[in-house]
Amino acid sequence: MAEYWGVTVDDIFDTMQERFRPEGAAGVDAVFGYDIAGAGKWKLTVKDGAMKLEKAKDLAGCVASMVSDSETFVGVNMGKVDATSAFTGGKIKVEGDLGAFGKTGKLFRKYAPPKKEMSVKDYLADMFGTVVSRFKADATEGVDYIYGFDLGGKDGGKWTVFIKDQKCRLVTGIDCKTSVTLEFGEAKDYVDMILGKIDANSLLAAGRGAAIGDINIALKWGLYFEKYVDPMATGEPEQELLMLKKTISVNQAFVTGPIMGKFLNALKEKKIITNRCPKCGRMHFPAREVCAECRVRAEEWVEVGPKGQVRYMEYVYYSFPDPLTGESRETPYGMIMVLLDGCKGNDIFMHLIRSDQIDRIQGGRNEKSGTRVRPVWNEHRVGSIFDIKYFEIDE
Template sequence: MAEYWGVKVEDIFNTMPERFRLDGAKGVDASFGYDIKDEGKWKLTVKNGAMKIEKAADLAGCVSIMVADGETFVGVNTGKVDGVNAFTSGKVKVEGDFSAFGKTAKMFKKFVIGKKEMSTKDYILDMFGTLVSRFQPKNVPDLNASITYQIGGEGGGVWTAIIKDNKCTLKEGHVEKPTVKLEINEAKDWVDVMLGKSDPFSLLSAGKAAIVGETALAMKLGEIFAKYQPPKIEFTTKDFILDMFGTLVGRFQPQNAEGLDASITYQIGGEGGGVWTAIIKDGKCSLKEGHVDKATVKLEINEAKDWVDVMLGKSDPFSLLSAGKAAIVGETALAMKLGELFAKYQPPASIGGEPEQELLVLKKTIAVKQRFATGPVMGKFLNAMKDKKLIANKCPSCGRIQIPPREVCAECRVSADEWVEVGPKGQVRYMEYVYYASPDPLTGETRETPYGMVNILLDGCKGHDTFAHLIRRDQMDIIKNGNNEIAGTRVRPVWNDKRVGSVFDIKHFEIDE
């Protein structure tokens, strides 16, 4: 199986059970298929808040099937590829009910590329994998060239960047007559150059690399492509916990522990958790896994991830204690001194490259309660709905009928004060067959799709004087649109038993036969 960014397609599927989110799967009872080119097919079944993922020979019974190639699939799941772009351009396709498929996005936590030392090969693949996105056409407008990288040694290979029309494409292998060819004997030397640990001139002068063709172009590579940034290594909770205890002894501050003879147990629950005890005696600190007899103080933390947040400064221990997510057993005063006994935990910097400033995105949600006055005209219309009546107003000048009524005829700029009762039956002029769910502004929830929004020419109306509402969902597929020559499907309103003077006093319209 091929790897992309060090991740195999099956890694994504194999980690689904641990990434599964119960709240995202609420109310879902369906199977979803994944057809990954050259890799195979997988079937995801979700029912009663549980899931099962299995490799499958065929995907019968799936409500929707995602079709993609391995690179795009891994890319989208790891955030390396823009999912919307992949979908819009057809690199990811969904067969069947594509709105149902959207639910799978909420069902899983993001896949995080695991902690792993990058090999020379990984670096080389990542460098060429990111080359096109690092292309900077504005620095070299109108450049028309091909640049071949011939890289020997372990992890090496041949790649050619073709630059034309301000676009860069990458192809594996040689091309005929490249503008310039870089011959690098050892892949690891090139990785060092790209990571800024070495420079290309040293390689050239040491005979470890050669330039064939337009040397001037090779000198401009730093302008043509943005600097390579190695991928940041993402830490899981478990990684952080292990790193914290791995560095604990090193962070011990003996000057603050004079005369102290104590044992401090960390009992950490949840994923990535465990038990460790720090033993402090004679100005020295040692760490042991597990409990000791009669620890001076024991910190009980329910969830490892909460403790990671505390150590990273994203949360504070007092919040955990007051929320009942942690407890202190034994000498509380000693627990309060932990900040002095140990230096602050510093998460490891990303491997290679310079540590970048972390850019933050602050998340906010606004909820606003609203109340709108209807005024007398809309009020009259809405009140009439309580009596199962649809009333419209007519423009005295042009004669058009407005439903819902408007205060004036905007075209004629006159009050429309003649009231007429129309419908409530009518014919469909046009139905919007909605596959993509817009959020319902009343609830913020996504509407169930597909649904049909119909424009109905109610009996007594003419031309464009149509009335908008919803159609019964199981009848969508047999609705026929009409026009001035041909009648559309006849429909009637289905009224709610309890009517309050609102748009949904009518549940929906249904076929009137």
């Protein structure tokens, strides 16, 4: 039987029973006929809120019958053909009592074609098959990147996408060095991620996916390609969701008070000073009003450092927006805990290490000293923690 929009005339009739609405049949007691050219004839009996459908040789005894060709019939049922214009254009005719036939409009829920499953293989074929058509040439001025996709599992495969001169080219396989390659152990995970069923971060965190190469380039994919549209999606969102963006901003000005003020002013003079607790002797970084452990004011000032040893350094790999500029920092960078000369125990000063030296830093342990470091002062000092640019190895 011929298919129109993937649906046959039989599909429509075979689902009538399940689409039947008893509440729409209240007070209807009639037999309707359907004469669909190229498909056959059907008799629909409606009585007492129930229906019966049968194939028929002729439509004698029907109060009204619809006469149509198969394509128009399927089209009207799927909402692809406008029923009114089909009727006025003569593509649909009603023989018999036209008013009575109008009641059939309320008898059924709208026909919806059954969803066909797409396999992982189908999806990959479609996702990569549409890459070039989804390419946004205007957004790639000056861009010269090569994206690799290495997707494992039985349905997996390898693809390379080249962006250069505002053109996009897709090649099966990976035969050259890429700017970044997305590797997934199971191709299904990649498909689910693109379809929005799994969150990318959780896949990365679980080690089920990885970006080999420059992850920042991977993150830019969305700028260069239209979002992939799932052909199985109905086109209507399941919920009416919007994303509303908000930025909160209230200008504020903080006075330092005498303790914080003294500490920050000393930085201007290239000095690191701290206040010592009169009871327990610990020193405070940053300097603050009281020793919180002894609950007494700490008003004795001591100059320490400015050199010291690294007790601990952490590598930071994620690109955190710099709070001062809003720009993403270069990664990785090293955040250090420095024990300045003259301090002991946990009297730790925190700052950054020169980024080209992060691989050379050793943390101290117990009595063993860590890498010796010294501050690099900013030429323009204003009384801020960045009056020290960073620390560097003292050599």
